[in-house]
Amino acid sequence: MLGFVIQRLIQAAAVMAVMSVIVFVGVYAVGNPVDIVIPPDATQDVREEAIRRLGLDLPLWRQYFLFVGGVLQGDFGRSFIYNEPVLSLIAGRAPATIELVLISVLCATVIGVSLGVYAGYRPHAPLARAIMALSVLGFSVPTFWVGLILILTFAVSLGWLPAGGRGETVLILGVRWSFPTLDGLAHIALPALNLALFKMAMMIRLARSGVREIMLTDTIRFARAAGISEATILRRHVLKLIAAPIITVFGLELGSTLAFAVVTETIFSWPGMGKLIIDSITLLDRPVMVAYLILTALLFVTINLLVDLAYAAIDPRVRSGEAR
Amino acid sequence: MSPPVLDVVDLTTEFALRGGGAARAVDGVSFSLARGEIVGLVGESGSGKSVTGFSLMGLIDPPGRVAGGSVRLNGAELAGMDAEGLRARRGREIAMIFQDPVATLNPLLTVGAQMRMALAAHARTPRRAADDRCAAALARVGIPAARDRLAAYPHEFSGGMRQRVAIAIALLHAPSVVIADEPTTALDVSVQAQILVEMRALAAETGLSLIWISHDLAVVSGFASRILVMYAGRVVEQGPAEAVLRAPRHPYTRGLIDSLPAAAKPGEPLRQIPGGAPSLGALPPGCAFAPRCPRAAGACRAAPPVETREGARAWRCLFPLEAGA
DSSP, rough: OHHHHHHHHHHHHHHHHHHHHHHHHHHHHHHTTHHSSTTTTTHHHHHHHHHHHTTSSHHHHHHHHHHHHHHHHOOOOOOOOOBBHHHHHHHHHHHEEEEEEHHHHHHHHHHHHHHHHHHHHHHHHHHHHHHHHHHHHHHHHHHHHHHHHHHIIIIIIIIIIIISSSSSSSSTEEEESSTHHHHHHHHHHHHHHHHHHHHHHOOOHHHHHHHHHHHHHHHHHHHTTTTHHHHHIIIIHHHTTTHHHHHHHHHHHHHHHOOHHHHHHHHTTTHHHHHHHHHHHHEEEHHHHHHHHHHHOOOOOOOOEEEHHHHHHHOHHHHHOOOO | OOOOEEEEEEEEEEOOOOTTSEEEEEEEEEEEOOOOOOEEOOOOOOOSSSHHHHHHHOOOTTHHHHHEEEEEEEEEETTOOOHHHHHBTTTTTTTEEEEOHHHSOTTSHHHHHHHHHHHHTTOOOOOHHHHHHHHHHHHHTTTTTTHTTTTOOOOOHHHHHHHHHHHHHHHOOOOOOOOEEEETSSSSSHHHHHHHHHHHHHHHHOOOOOEEEESSSHHHHOOEEEEEEETTEEEEEEEEHHHHSSSOOHHHHHHHHHTSGGSSSSSSOOOOOSOOOGGGGOSSOOOOOOOOTTTOGGGGGGGOOOOOTTTTEEEEOOOOTTTTO
């Protein structure tokens, strides 16, 4: 087991090294920030001074190693635009995104898996058909449109929930969170629902097909033949047997939503990281872009590692390295 | 003679077909099982032997259903019993083991967890006592160091040992009847023989009655005291194993015996029954075996033959083979 973890950590480090090069070169290719950062009427001296100060006069490979050296000491550089350390800039925005995404992905998983298990267990029941229709809807309707409809319905027409912003926040561990307050939760509800619909649809389908397949196996027949009750079979056998794909999708969705919740954050004016990355791209704020993309890569690598560990925790065959 | 442990009369199981109508997978099967008796249920794939087993367990899933007949287990009628009543009897009075032990055991749970689950289905037992009972059950089917093996996962056992675990689970509550659905087919021949010998000893020792389902007449012949031969959902011949094998009355039984490799002389091609098993959705109106039967005449194609009884033997054939043939 320890060997497994070490092997995965080495892989993760390799992936991060490759990603950092790709990101750095890619962002370098996007455009020259000098034209945006320095006023057009600046003199040649001021211009060159600024270029030197930002380190843009160095060859790319030296810029890269300077950057990597900084990162290893926890310094991702300073934003060209805000003139603030990039890390604190991102850290200031991250909690809003994290709480929104965690709530939506968790709700999507819990509700989606429950509905999917039911739909797979009783595939011909009217309720199961209704659930499947709902999941098709969740798949096919675009997120931005659902967001607008949610605002129109619940915020404008009914007036039950606020249309945007984070609402009242509480300071925990030096970070502002919305979820502990009632007002905050009311603000989270609509954007979280908006983000959750597509994921819930996916979880429903995943759980349903898994359950349908497993209910036909000899494992379940044998359990029934031993007189084990249906509730116990679902809880002890089926949920465990369908867990692997669900954990995978949970991890992927968590990562991609954390990194790219832009559309929903924009519609609900949610002050998360999505807005930050869009601004940094339009303003060619290179340090923010690079740091954001690398942190995103780190996030995915970490999530994948956790998913692999979760596999090993569930499946003894993975633990013993005998993947069959 | 004591009353039979299991008495099956006219058991019929149907599967609804897509275009309406139904296929009879089990058609009027009747037999009874005495305490400690081993009955071999033989037939080709699709002859309805497994469906018969699942019907007895009350484990037919829609679109199938037990359409008629009576199943009395220890005197209680199972036909028409509610789901909870059936569940309470499954595993405690009647149990089942399956062909492939790799597929029956859950790969993600320890053997101990699966055994405790089966134990808890019928008896609330404190953890230590439960472990004791599970270890004893494993030891009884010949698993060494049983207590330590409770923490092992199925993939840490060999195929034969896995099947022993499944057998131990089926025997946990000392049921009176065990239906064994080809449990040795997936195993090595030597392991197969061991398990057969051990199961027979268990049956003799504990009074357990066994229904041994197999497509392999050779396996059943030395093992069962009585043989039921199934064809297209019907029991076409039944009787004491030795008598049926020595002098089969039904041409299909004859065909099965002749197609055993042991029946052919070395160098000669193996004999086989011409044609293939009929589809249950499109059975001929008369005897289902008639299209493949060397003795069939016009009358065979008119109506399915009724059962002829003679002492302990019975067959469904208008032109049975001679008793001495």
